[in-house]
Amino acid sequence: MNYSKQREIIYKTLADNVVHPSAEYIYEILKEADSKISLATVYRNLNKMASCGHIKKIEGLEDRAHFDHNTFEHYHFICQKCGKIYDIEKEVAPEIVKKTQDKTGFTINSHDIVFHGICLECKKKER
Amino acid sequence: MNYSKQREIIYKTLADNVVHPSAEYIYEILKEADSKISLATVYRNLNKMASCGHIKKIEGLEDRAHFDHNTFEHYHFICQKCGKIYDIEKEVAPEIVKKTQDKTGFTINSHDIVFHGICLECKKKER
């Protein structure tokens, strides 16, 4: 994989964002910063970085995919009210890979956990 | 929700299938059995049944959604070789909801776990 200026700014934009942005969102941010980048380039590079493990692709949330520069093993929570995505630490499911491999005999290369519910902020607002 | 013949055969087709079919797959099976059903009807009814909890929608696998008539809480494993989807029992992640709620203060309404890897059958073939 060769170096590319575009890939670099895409990664930086991803890493600087506290949120877990979608491809479109990153594209909009870069457009505002008057970069002449193409949406296709954003998709291309996010996918490329995801498939080589440099970033993480979060699928199965709504309709769009989101990306995460945090490659530590962790999970995600999406608020059904505000749509915000939160990180959940892996300790909530200890030894889940070992247990599943032992039980099934399958080889597990990766796993994803997504929680749906209402976040604290939205719970406070509800009252 | 009114009765409909189409919904009934869609549910039967889903329940009779060991696999976790997609909407398209169910549509093909019904077409072969010379039903004049429409693809839109298949989608409509799968989604309707999913949202009332009669069946389960499995999202975030590849690009298409899959459906499961097994509504017991359980997880899924998708084989990266053959694409087959297997059920994983919930015991691999005990108390995951309670732990996550305690840790975050969020309210969790649902959660999904998807494993990716190689199933036993494909592992045997590899040798």
Next chain:
DNA sequence: ATGTAAAGTGATAATTGTTATCAGTTTTGG
């Protein structure tokens, strides 16, 4: 430095899974 092959880009067309629309049909309860 320079030439060349491989990799990357922007612009946009194409694809794909899914949903919306709508005129006509079926179901339901009084």
Next chain:
DNA sequence: CCAAAACTGATAACAATTATCACTTTACAT
């Protein structure tokens, strides 16, 4: 049996993502 609500098939529309392609950059051997 009748009206209102729900449902259907056919197909258009949609939205996210990917493919295409002519052109530009990058890497690196000479």
